[in-house]
């Protein structure tokens with residue numbers, strides 16, 4: 427009787443100890459951070475950099491490798507003055523263009539890597555010459571793009587830069603780490619719950635709590651935020667400039683663009699497709715891009731193809747990003763569509779201002795999440 431009782435006590439004590447140690451393990455295994463960011467693309471990383479420089483402890487999670495999705499697939503045009511941009515994008519685009527050299531200087535200083543501006547001029551072709559612009563003369567056009575065929579378009583010059591996103595994909599993760607950000611790769615955030623005291627985050631590598639949370643998961647942003655951000659596929663092709671012809675500025679029309687990298691490589695882009703999360707290359711689409719490029723700049727016909735790829739632009743129904751608070755402790759910066767490389771520095775600055783309760787540099791109403799209230803039912807990408 428006694429021995430049975432003792433055995434029972436021992437058993438209960440063991441079970442209690444086991445439970446306590448399980449609970450302790452559970453507490454130990456929940457890691458903490460001041461701000462957690464979902465997505466290590468250019469938007470998530472530039473926001474992390476901005477917050478870290480303001481003294482905030484930041485952890486960025488990426489389901490795969492940082493800067494390996496849209497942010498490295500881009501052409502790299504800083505196209506703040508593209509007449510095809512929505513008008514409502516202009517204040518954000520202009521702010522970001524102004525911040526760009528400072529942003530790159532910071533990235534270079536922290537990473538020790540160069541991210542050079544590859545071109546400083548864009549020759550834009552348009553069916554109508556916008557007010558305030560002068561058409562380029564045939565001599566001006568031939569000097570920069572010898573052999574160009576204008577095809578009835580008016581061409582004018584824009585003082586716009588471009589960079590190689592590969593340079594940034596190499597330097598930016600190094601820069602954020604040097605600024606003290608913890609970058610957790612190959613770790614997907616699977617669930618986020620905002621509580622009164624903290625945000626609870628479940629990932630494929632354990633649980634975290636954060637004081638604040640930022641959704642910056644690009645084309646995947648709908649999955650955690652429920653907002654209508656969907657992937658729009660872009661296929662691109664890189665060619666080698668033929669020996670006898672050299673392109674000295676970006677050539678862009680509503681149909682096609684050619685972006686020289688300054689090292690005899692030219693990027694030709696891009697398709698805009700609704701194909702879900704598919705990133706397959708379709709040879710017909712690549713040939714279509716090369717045909718359009720060759721009818722604008724015929725030397726393309728003799729160019730060697732170096733590589734082709736596809737990326738997923740994060741798109742909202744009105745082609746404007748969503749940069750907003752989603753709760754007391756959560757924010758979103760996603761849907762930068764065709765301009766995320768350009769818009770990253772301004773987005774990061776505005777996020778910092780919202781999160782640290784500082785006044786915002788520009789009016790953010792056009793980028794509010796509330797504009798989708800009626801579009802919520804259209805959500806089809808989860």
Ligand SMILES: Cc1cc2nc3c(=O)[nH]c(=O)nc-3n(C[C@H](O)[C@H](O)[C@H](O)COP(=O)(O)OP(=O)(O)OC[C@H]3O[C@@H](n4cnc5c(N)ncnc54)[C@H](O)[C@@H]3O)c2cc1C
Pocket residue numbers: 464465466467468469470487488489490491492493494495496497498499500501502503504505613614615616642643644645646647649650659660661662695696736737738739740759760761762763764765766767768769
């Ligand atoms: C073909 C093409 C050409 C382009 N050209 C230009 C251009 O010339 N100029 C320009 O300014 N912009 C351009 N863009 C647009 C630009 O690339 C995008 O707007 C920008 O890269 C978006 O950045 P992002 O950080 O929001 O998304 P991404 O770079 O896609 O990053 C999102 C990240 O989130 C991660 N993620 C997703 N879900 C989760 C999760 N649950 N948990 C953890 N991580 C997650 C993903 O792995 C990914 O790394 C182009 C895009 C394409 C495709």
